[in-house]
Amino acid sequence: MLLTLRYHETALRPACAAFLRGADPAVWLRELSRWNLPAAQLACYLVPESIRSVRVAGLFVVAAGPLPADVLEPYGAEADGRLYVPAGASLWPATAPGELAATLLWPRQLLHPGIGLVGFDTADEFDLATLLKCPAPRATDWAQARPGLALRPRLEQVRVLQPTVAEVVQDMQENVGTVPLAQLPGLAEDRPGPVGAALDNLRRWLLRMGLGVWRMRPRPLRIDWGFFGKVLGGAALVLGALALIGFLFSVLGSHSVSGLIMLVLLLGRLFVRIHGESSTSPTSRRQAAPTAPAQPGFGQRVEQWLNGRIHNLEQKRQNEIERLLKLFGENLEEALKYAIPLGGPYQDRGAAPQSARLGQRSTDFNLGSLGGGGRVDAWNLDAYRHNLGLQYRAAATQEIGAGRFKKAAYIYAHLLGDYPAAANTLNQGGFCREAAALYKDHLHNLPAAANCLENGGLLLEAAEIYTELKEHEKAGDLHQRLDQPALAARHYERGVTLLLGNDDHPAAARLLAHKLADAGRAQEVLLQGWAGPKQPEVCLNQYFDVLAAAPEADLSAHVRAVFAEHTPHERRVPLLHVLAAVNEKHPAPALLSASRDIAYDVVSTEATAGNLTHLSLLRHFLPDDRLIAADCSRFATARPAARSGAGPTGSVLAPQLDATITWLKATSYRQQWVAVGRRQGRLHLARGNWYGYVEYYSWLAEVPSNFSLVLVADETHAPRILLLPSEPVLLEAKVLPKNKHFAESLTVSCAPGHPAWPARVALLPDGVTATARLAGTALVVERYAANGQPLPPITHELSPDELPMLAERKWPNEMLYRNGTYYSFGSNGLLWWSEQEVLGWHPVPSAPGYQLIASPYSAELRLALATDDSLLCWSPRQLRAGADIPILPMSCPAEMDCRFVGAEHLVAVGISWAALYHLSGEGAKALRLVEADADFVAVLTTASRQHFALLESNGCVTLHALHDE
Numbered sequence: 001m002l003l004t005l006r007y008h009e010t011a012l013r014p015a016c017a018a019f020l021r022g023a024d025p026a027v028w029l030r031e032l033s034r035w036n037l038p039a040a041q042l043a044c045y046l047v048p049e050s051i052r053s054v055r056v057a058g059l060f061v062v063a064a065g066p067l068p069a070d071v072l073e074p075y076g077a078e079a080d081g082r083l084y085v086p087a088g089a090s091l092w093p094a095t096a097p098g099e100l101a102a103t104l105l106w107p108r109q110l111l112h113p114g115i116g117l118v119g120f121d122t123a124d125e126f127d128l129a130t131l132l133k134c135p136a137p138r139a140t141d142w143a144q145a146r147p148g149l150a151l152r153p154r155l156e157q158v159r160v161l162q163p164t165v166a167e168v169v170q171d172m173q174e175n176v177g178t179v180p181l182a183q184l185p186g187l188a189e190d191r192p193g194p195v196g197a198a199l200d201n202l203r204r205w206l207l208r209m210g211l212g213v214w215r216m217r218p219r220p221l222r223i224d225w226g227f228f229g230k231v232l233g234g235a236a237l238v239l240g241a242l243a244l245i246g247f248l249f250s251v252l253g254s255h256s257v258s259g260l261i262m263l264v265l266l267l268g269r270l271f272v273r274i275h276g277e278s279s280t281s282p283t284s285r286r287q288a289a290p291t292a293p294a295q296p297g298f299g300q301r302v303e304q305w306l307n308g309r310i311h312n313l314e315q316k317r318q319n320e321i322e323r324l325l326k327l328f329g330e331n332l333e334e335a336l337k338y339a340i341p342l343g344g345p346y347q348d349r350g351a352a353p354q355s356a357r358l359g360q361r362s363t364d365f366n367l368g369s370l371g372g373g374g375r376v377d378a379w380n381l382d383a384y385r386h387n388l389g390l391q392y393r394a395a396a397t398q399e400i401g402a403g404r405f406k407k408a409a410y411i412y413a414h415l416l417g418d419y420p421a422a423a424n425t426l427n428q429g430g431f432c433r434e435a436a437a438l439y440k441d442h443l444h445n446l447p448a449a450a451n452c453l454e455n456g457g458l459l460l461e462a463a464e465i466y467t468e469l470k471e472h473e474k475a476g477d478l479h480q481r482l483d484q485p486a487l488a489a490r491h492y493e494r495g496v497t498l499l500l501g502n503d504d505h506p507a508a509a510r511l512l513a514h515k516l517a518d519a520g521r522a523q524e525v526l527l528q529g530w531a532g533p534k535q536p537e538v539c540l541n542q543y544f545d546v547l548a549a550a551p552e553a554d555l556s557a558h559v560r561a562v563f564a565e566h567t568p569h570e571r572r573v574p575l576l577h578v579l580a581a582v583n584e585k586h587p588a589p590a591l592l593s594a595s596r597d598i599a600y601d602v603v604s605t606e607a608t609a610g611n612l613t614h615l616s617l618l619r620h621f622l623p624d625d626r627l628i629a630a631d632c633s634r635f636a637t638a639r640p641a642a643r644s645g646a647g648p649t650g651s652v653l654a655p656q657l658d659a660t661i662t663w664l665k666a667t668s669y670r671q672q673w674v675a676v677g678r679r680q681g682r683l684h685l686a687r688g689n690w691y692g693y694v695e696y697y698s699w700l701a702e703v704p705s706n707f708s709l710v711l712v713a714d715e716t717h718a719p720r721i722l723l724l725p726s727e728p729v730l731l732e733a734k735v736l737p738k739n740k741h742f743a744e745s746l747t748v749s750c751a752p753g754h755p756a757w758p759a760r761v762a763l764l765p766d767g768v769t770a771t772a773r774l775a776g777t778a779l780v781v782e783r784y785a786a787n788g789q790p791l792p793p794i795t796h797e798l799s800p801d802e803l804p805m806l807a808e809r810k811w812p813n814e815m816l817y818r819n820g821t822y823y824s825f826g827s828n829g830l831l832w833w834s835e836q837e838v839l840g841w842h843p844v845p846s847a848p849g850y851q852l853i854a855s856p857y858s859a860e861l862r863l864a865l866a867t868d869d870s871l872l873c874w875s876p877r878q879l880r881a882g883a884d885i886p887i888l889p890m891s892c893p894a895e896m897d898c899r900f901v902g903a904e905h906l907v908a909v910g911i912s913w914a915a916l917y918h919l920s921g922e923g924a925k926a927l928r929l930v931e932a933d934a935d936f937v938a939v940l941t942t943a944s945r946q947h948f949a950l951l952e953s954n955g956c957v958t959l960h961a962l963h964d965e
Contacts, residue, residue, distance in 0.1 A: 405429025432456025
């Protein structure tokens with residue numbers, strides 16, 4: 001029977017061998033090295049050209065491992081690996097496996113479509129090493145060798161070339177352009193030439209100088225112009241005129257002859273008037289009729305004449321501004337090129353010569369010119385500042401809507417001096433490098449600069465700033481994204497050191513386990529945290545999570561070891577809480593059995609001591625026993641438990657916070673509270689409930705000794721507490737999780753892009769935050785999405801009546817948002833507005849306000865403004881109806897904090913005292929005064945509506961009843 005091959009388009013069997021054509025061993029070795037397979041896995045056989053010639057036609061290779069997909073001539077195995085045929089061919093006619101194997105004579109056969117059937121014995125296997133011939137070593141003296149070229153250093157980083165100020169200016173000029181002042185639209189007769197403009201400047205300078213000298217003359221002054229006086233005065237006048245003529249010729253050139261003639265005539269006229277007045281003898285003046293009206297004296301006439309000339313020049317300056325305003329109404333794009341800056345911290349570094357014309361101004365956003373500040377010609381814009389501000393902000397809004405963010409940034413920074421708005425606009429437009437430069441060099445807000453660079457993908461520059469801020473974990477994450485693991489590990493190690501020095505064992509262990517992949521050190525750190533006073537349950541939970549991440553981990557053995565070796569008596573009950581959570585996350589029979597034995601031991605010991613409150617924990621370790629909860633309840637009812645130290649309120653307990661921390665601020669959020677304090681230059685956070693449980697967190701950022709902050713919370717919008725610091729520090733967000741102690745999770749964060757203290761901040765729905773601040777005469781509201789990205793700003797230009805309502809105090813004023821309306825206040829009154837317009841304002845005929853609060857106890861929105869001597873309570877409905885706001889005098893005004901603690905009760909906190917007030921239509925009646933040795937820092941609402949709590953700076957929390965008990 002003759003076997004033949006039939007080819008198919010697809011492979012019929014996997015490739016496990018290959019035929020390498022040709023007789024060149026170098027070609028074979030090159031192909032074999034490309035396969036990247038060890039030589040021990042290759043069996044090689046030399047294939048002859050035909051049955052009549054023993055010349056080598058190629059090399060047949062059988063591989064023990066997978067071959068590359070691009071092998072030119074792949075072969076597959078048949079008959080249990082004894083026959084190799086092309087992978088894309090079938091045998092014809094088909095044979096049974098046993099029949100084919102019986103006909104084969106050799107251990108391996110190759111059926112080649114051109115050569116035919118070739119058989120190989122075991123001894124025919126070819127050793128590839130025989131293809132390599134190494135010549136005998138030559139007697140060579142290598143002592144004369146010289147070092148070659150040094151290796152190039154490893155590439156560590158790639159930086160983006162920062163644009164220069166000139167490049168930024170050139171880019172802005174292409175989009176905006178500038179126009180000489182002489183082309184400013186207006187009446188032709190109002191536009192003098194260059195000679196006239198120069199003479200206007202000179203006349204102004206001479207007139208002001210002359211008026212100043214004249215007013216400094218000694219009084220009374222009697223000048224008797226004799227011959228000597230006339231000669232001396234004439235010589236002085238001629239010399240002065242010649243000096244001025246020479247100066248003007250050197251500056252203006254030869255085209256100013258007419259101007260010089262006018263100047264000489266002016267000086268001559270002044271001399272004649274002075275000479276005529278002084279030459280009149282006192283005797284002739286005394287002979288005037290006594291009934292004639294009194295004529296102004298010589299000095300008065302000189303001052304009137306000088307003031308009149310100065311007034312004419314001032315009127316020209318006012319006309320120039322009015323022409324600019326008129327141009328804004330006709331062509332805003334063109335008018336912007338001649339705009340006058342209205343403010344900025346770097347202006348007025350000197351007085352330049354005054355001019356009657358608007359000088360040419362570049363409309364480029366120039367980072368280099370923001371910090372300069374040279375001599376300027378200060379124009380009196382009091383009558384026009386409001387209208388100019390409206391026009392500038394309208395132009396900025398228009399440019400943002402058109403997508404020209406750099407031009408809008410020019411308006412904010414160069415014309416309005418509003419650098420926060422300029423940086424926000426640049427960041428919104430994607431110009432992250434320019435925004436970061438503005439934040440860093442001009443606003444000195446390093447966290448915001450780092451955030452801009454990170455959002456713009458400039459990770460290396462952002463990592464440098466994070467390193468400067470000692471945010472090593474953040475810097476390490478950025479280096480990891482840049483594929484620099486060595487630098488990332490170095491920063492992670494620094495972060496671990498700082499966290500351990502700050503007693504933050506969970507965060508340090510998280511870095512070790514997840515960023516440094518060092519589970520052993522992480523377990524050691526977490527066991528240390530379990531033995532410490534802060535977050536022991538969190539540390540132990542995390543310890544078992546790290547153990548469970550290891551392959552084939554036996555948690556039961558570790559549970560028994562922790563109970564026997566690392567759990568003191570006072571931690572036995574918290575251990576049961578941890579074990580209940582661990583069994584829920586990592587269910588295993590052995591773990592449940594070990595945890596159940598520990599639960600029996602702990603609960604029985606506590607019950608023997610008379611404490612039956614922990615019997616309910618047994619249900620976590622007996623999941624199949626549906627009656628265990630009822631049995632424990634009947635047992636506890638039959639044997640009443642001993643009181644376990646409940647406070648005077650029964651169900652509400654007041655914990656003692658860490659006394660080594662100086663507590664600064666605190667706020668309540670429904671059934672939990674959050675406090676922030678400082679120790680050794682770093683901030684710490686405590687979160688607690690009203691059943692005695694407290695957990696601690698901390699930040700690594702260093703803060704100065706005079707650091708202050710405000711906690712902004714609004715439970716009607718989002719489970720978030722916003723930190724508003726007095727200094728630009730980077731405080732990463734802390735996510736306080738939901739667990740058995742807290743029914744809701746909380747996020748405590750400090751947004752780096754927000755304007756610095758003392759901007760007003762409010763929480764809005766969907767995680768949006770809003771800030772409000774005054775920029776000149778404008779109210780600027782900037783909003784930020786939940787991910788920190790800025791949203792389009794809202795600008796309202798305030799009228800002279802509305803502006804005093806938001807005059808700033810040193811305390812950061814609060815702002816509230818309800819149903820599309822913002823509410824805030826200033827030193828002189830209240831102001832409320834929407835996104836479209838200012839809705840109203842109300843003056844406060846009392847001392848300046850310092851805190852705006854909302855009552856959580858009434859269905860209708862009820863607001864209160866605390867002042868230094870009174871309390872103003874009202875509802876928006878009253879304001880819309882035009883009703884007066886009732887003023888409730890307070891005998892003990894607050895100095896630190898003020899909160900509603902009931903529907904009709906309010907607590908005002910001073911430095912070392914607190915006063916409870918009952919609010920009614922007749923006023924605020926003081927019910928009780930509480931004093932303390934330490935300073936009060938906050939008043940907190942509790943889980944009971946009949947009590948409130950006071951937090952002292954030393955961490956002491958005291959409970960107080962609303963009514964006498």
